[in-house]
Amino acid sequence: xxxxxxxxxxxxxxxxxxxxxxxxxxxxxxxxxxxxxxxxxxxxxxxxxxxxxxxxxxxxxxxxxxxxxxxxxxxxxxxxxxxxxxxxxxxxxxxxxxxxxxxxxxxxxxxxxxxxxxxxxxxxxxxxxxxxxxxxxxxxxxxxxxxxxxxxxxxxxxxxxxxxxxxxxxxxxxxxxxxxxxxxxxxxxxxxxxxxxxxxxxxxxxxxxxxxxxxxxxxxxxxxxxxxxxxxxxxxxxxxxxxxxxxxxxxxxxxxxxxxxxxxxxxxxxxxxxxxxxxxxxxxxxxxxxxxxxxxxxxxxxxxxxxxxxxxxxxxxxxxxxxxxxxxxxxxxxxxxxxxxxxxxxxxxxxxxxxxxxxxxxxxxxxxxxxxxxxxxxxxxxxxxxxxxxxxxxxxxxx
Amino acid sequence: xxxxxxxxxxxxxxxxxxxxxxxxxxxxxxxxxxxxxxxxxxxxxxxxxxxxxxxxxxxxxxxxxxxxxxxxxxxxxxxxxxxxxxxxxxxxxxxxxxxxxxxxxxxxxxxxxxxxxxxxxxxxxxxxxxxxxxxxxxxxxxxxxxxxxxxxxxxxxxxxxxxxxxxxxxxxxxxxxxxxxxxxxxxxxxxxxxxxxxxxxxxxxxxxxxxxxxxxxxxxxxxxxxxxxxxxxxxxxxxxxxxxxxxxxxxxxxxxxxxxxx
Ligand SMILES: Cc1cc2nc3c(=O)[nH]c(=O)nc-3n(C[C@H](O)[C@H](O)[C@H](O)COP(=O)(O)OP(=O)(O)OC[C@H]3O[C@@H](n4cnc5c(N)ncnc54)[C@H](O)[C@@H]3O)c2cc1C
Ligand SMILES: Nc1ncnc2c1ncn2[C@@H]1O[C@H](COP(=O)(O)O)[C@@H](O)[C@H]1O
Numbered sequence: 001x002x003x004x005x006x007x008x009x010x011x012x013x014x015x016x017x018x019x020x021x022x023x024x025x026x027x028x029x030x031x032x033x034x035x036x037x038x039x040x041x042x043x044x045x046x047x048x049x050x051x052x053x054x055x056x057x058x059x060x061x062x063x064x065x066x067x068x069x070x071x072x073x074x075x076x077x078x079x080x081x082x083x084x085x086x087x088x089x090x091x092x093x094x095x096x097x098x099x100x101x102x103x104x105x106x107x108x109x110x111x112x113x114x115x116x117x118x119x120x121x122x123x124x125x126x127x128x129x130x131x132x133x134x135x136x137x138x139x140x141x142x143x144x145x146x147x148x149x150x151x152x153x154x155x156x157x158x159x160x161x162x163x164x165x166x167x168x169x170x171x172x173x174x175x176x177x178x179x180x181x182x183x184x185x186x187x188x189x190x191x192x193x194x195x196x197x198x199x200x201x202x203x204x205x206x207x208x209x210x211x212x213x214x215x216x217x218x219x220x221x222x223x224x225x226x227x228x229x230x231x232x233x234x235x236x237x238x239x240x241x242x243x244x245x246x247x248x249x250x251x252x253x254x255x256x257x258x259x260x261x262x263x264x265x266x267x268x269x270x271x272x273x274x275x276x277x278x279x280x281x282x283x284x285x286x287x288x289x290x291x292x293x294x295x296x297x298x299x300x301x302x303x304x305x306x307x308x309x310x311x312x313x314x315x316x317x318x319x320x321x322x323x324x325x326x327x328x329x330x331x332x333x334x335x336x337x338x339x340x341x342x343x344x345x346x347x348x349x350x351x352x353x354x355x356x357x358x359x360x361x362x363x364x365x366x367x368x369x370x371x372x373x374x375x376x377x378x379x380x381x382x383x384x385x386x387x388x389x390x391x392x393x394x395x396x397x398x399x
Numbered sequence: 400x401x402x403x404x405x406x407x408x409x410x411x412x413x414x415x416x417x418x419x420x421x422x423x424x425x426x427x428x429x430x431x432x433x434x435x436x437x438x439x440x441x442x443x444x445x446x447x448x449x450x451x452x453x454x455x456x457x458x459x460x461x462x463x464x465x466x467x468x469x470x471x472x473x474x475x476x477x478x479x480x481x482x483x484x485x486x487x488x489x490x491x492x493x494x495x496x497x498x499x500x501x502x503x504x505x506x507x508x509x510x511x512x513x514x515x516x517x518x519x520x521x522x523x524x525x526x527x528x529x530x531x532x533x534x535x536x537x538x539x540x541x542x543x544x545x546x547x548x549x550x551x552x553x554x555x556x557x558x559x560x561x562x563x564x565x566x567x568x569x570x571x572x573x574x575x576x577x578x579x580x581x582x583x584x585x586x587x588x589x590x591x592x593x594x595x596x597x598x599x600x601x602x603x604x605x606x607x608x609x610x611x612x613x614x615x616x617x618x619x620x621x622x623x624x625x626x627x628x629x630x631x632x633x634x635x636x637x638x639x640x641x642x643x644x645x646x647x648x649x650x651x652x653x654x655x656x657x658x659x660x661x
Contacts, residue, residue, distance in 0.1 A: 021487060041487065041617060041619065042491070043487045043488070043617070044491075045487075081562060081563060082563065142561070144540055144541075144542070145540065148534075168561075168562060169543055169560070169561040169562060172525075172527065172530070172542070173529075173540060176526075176527040176529075176530035176534065177530050177533065177540070178534075179494075179495060179527075179531070179534075180495060180498065180531050180535055181534060183495065183622070184495075184622050185493065185621075185623035186495070186623070188523075188524065189525070203626075207524075207631070208523065209412075209522065210521075210524075212630070212631075213628055214628070214629050214631050215625050216625070216626050217623050217626065218623070218624055219623050219624075220624060221622065222622040260574075261539045261568055261569070261570055261571070262568060262569040262570075263567075263568055264569060265566075265567050266564055266567075267564050267567070268563060268564040269564040269565070275562055275563075277562045305661060317584075323545075323581050324560060326580070331580065333524075337660055338661070347413070348412055352412065352521075356631075358660075359658065359660055362637075372637050373637075375637045376637060376638065377637065377639075377640055377651060377654065378638070378639050379640045379647045379648075379651060380639060381644050382644070385644040386644045386647060389644045389645045389647070390651065392645075392648065393648040393649045393651075393652040394652055394661075397652055397661075
C-alpha cells in the first residue's frame, strides 16, 4: 500500500500540505505537492481533505520487494478429525486444484503426523500432486506449537506462494502463528478464493459482520499468501485413483516436537452423534422449547434427519444443553444445507451465526418473529404439535 | 501473578437493524461496546485473581480515543488498571500489525505471566490476534479455553474446546490463552469498582511509548488489503406452509425431499 498525487486532478491549493500531521507533504518548484514516503504514515487525512480527490492510495509497493518469484506452488495443510483426514482437507484440495490450473504450479498436501498409504492415495486422488508426510508421532498430539514449528521448517524449504488450511480450531491458530513468523498476510474464514493473473494474487473473499457483508482481500506484496477456508463451502473433487503423485516422507527436527505445554486428555462430547461444524443439517431449539426434557424432541428430529443439534443462547444459559451447541455471535457460526429453527425468535445475535445456511426452516407460533426475515420456509404453529408431526412424516418417508 | 487482558471495542450488534431490502446490518448510529468474548476474557482473569489475590490484572486496548470507555467498563468489573494504545499511526492495522502493537505494549508492561484475549472479535471474526501476539512474543498458546481447572502461580490446568470435544492441558506460565463462552458469565460491576472506574486515569500510549517500528504498524505494516466490499445475495421471500400441523409437516418433508435436501 502506498499513496500518490494524481497531478491532473491537483489544483495546487496546498490544503494537503497544511493538513498533513507529520509534515510529509511539501510543494515542489512546480507548485505541486510531493509526498515524502519516508515520513508519510499513510494516515489518509490528506486523502479526505483534498477537495479534488487528487490524492489516492495505490497498491504499488513502496520499495523494491524481495524476489517473490522464488515462491511457487500451493500448499494445503491437512488436518485430522476423529482419527481420519478431515473432510475440509479434501475440500481445500479441490479448490487448490482449480487455482493451480491458472497458476500452473503443483498442489502439495502437507500431513503433519503419520499417515497410512491408503490416506496418501486418497489425498492424491483428491487433487494433491505431491504429498509430504511429516512422520513424527508427536505431531498427533494437539499442540499448536509443535505443529507450527514443523510446518515452519517445511515452508522455509518449499517456499509456496499460497498456503491454505481449514478455518477450524486447528487451522486458525496454526496459520496465525505462521503468518507472524513470515510477516505476511492471513485472511480468516474465506468462503471464496480466486487468483488474479498475471500478478498471481490470491483473491480471498470472506464474510464479515456475520455474513451481512463480504470483503475481498489480497496480500499483494508479501509471500506466502495465506488463508483459512470455511469448512463445507468448497467442493471436493470426485476422487480419481488413476492420478499420480509424488510422496515424500520426512521427519522434523527433534527439538521441534518438544513443547512446554503438556496435553493431558481429550474428552469427547457425547450429547449428539453429529457435530455442528461439519453437519449438513442442523436442528436448533430455542426458548420456545420451554424445558430441558423437551430438548429430546429436537434431538429426535435431528437424528431422523441425520443432523446435529443446535441451540439459541437461552437453553445454553439455562443449562439445558452444553454451550458447544450454541449457534450465534457468542457460539458457533454455521452454514449447513438445512437449518431448522424451532422456537427461536431470531435475535440478531442468533441470525449472524446461521443466516448463510442454504435453506432455513422456521417453526414458530409467532408470524412476526424476526427469524422469518431470513427463513425460506415458515411453519406457523405450536412446535409441540408441529415437531411430532414432522417426526411422524419423516419416519413414514424412511419406511 | 501479572495478567494482561486484551480488550477490543466493537459496534453493538444488538442495536443494529437489518435492512429490510438487502438484509444487511445497518450500522449507522450504533453504539460501541466491549467485544463480548473479551468480557469472558476479563472474567477469566478475575477468576484467577479470586484464587490468587496478589494478582494484578491490566487491560489494554488498541483503538480510537473513545475506546477508553471499554477500558473503564472492564475496570468497573474489577480489572486493576488499563492502558489505551491510541495514535493515528495505528489506524488501518490488520491482524499482523495489531498483534505486533499489542505485543510491543505487553513487552513494555514487563514481567507479564499470562496474556488473555477473547476467542475472536465479533466485527472482524478472525481469531488471529491472540495467536499472533503469542507468536510475536514466542509464548505457549492455547485457544478457545473454556475453563480454568487449576490455578498455580506458575502453571494452569485448562480446558479448551475444539470440534471434537474438550482438550485438557497443563500450561506453564508465561503463556497466552484465548477465551470462549464456557468460562462463565462475566461478573457485574460492583459499586466500589464503578467509582474506581470513574476516577481512573487511563494512560495513552503511542508508538513512541511502546518502541514500535513505524513500518510495522497501521496501513504500512498491514500486508492484507481490502480491495472490495459487497453485500451477499440473499434468498427471496419466505414461503408460509399452510394448514394444520399434520399437513404442514407432510408438505415440509415433501418439499425438502423434492429439493434433495433430505
Ligand atoms: C453479547 C450477546 C451475545 C449473544 N450471543 C448469542 C448467540 O450466540 N446465540 C443466540 O442464539 N443468542 C445470543 N444472544 C441472545 C439473543 O439476543 C437472544 O436473546 C436469543 O437469541 C433469544 O433466543 P430464543 O430465540 O431462543 O428465545 P426468544 O427470543 O424468547 O424466542 C422464543 C421463540 O419461540 C417461540 N415459541 C414459544 N413457544 C412456542 C411454541 N409452543 N411453539 C412454537 N413457537 C414457540 C416464540 O414465538 C419466540 O419466537 C446474545 C446476546 C448478547 C447480549
Ligand atoms: N484492537 C485491539 N485491542 C485490544 N485487543 C484486541 C484488539 N483486536 C483484537 N484484540 C484481541 O484479540 C482477540 C481476537 O480478535 P480477532 O483476531 O480480531 O478476532 C479479541 O477478542 C481481543 O481480545
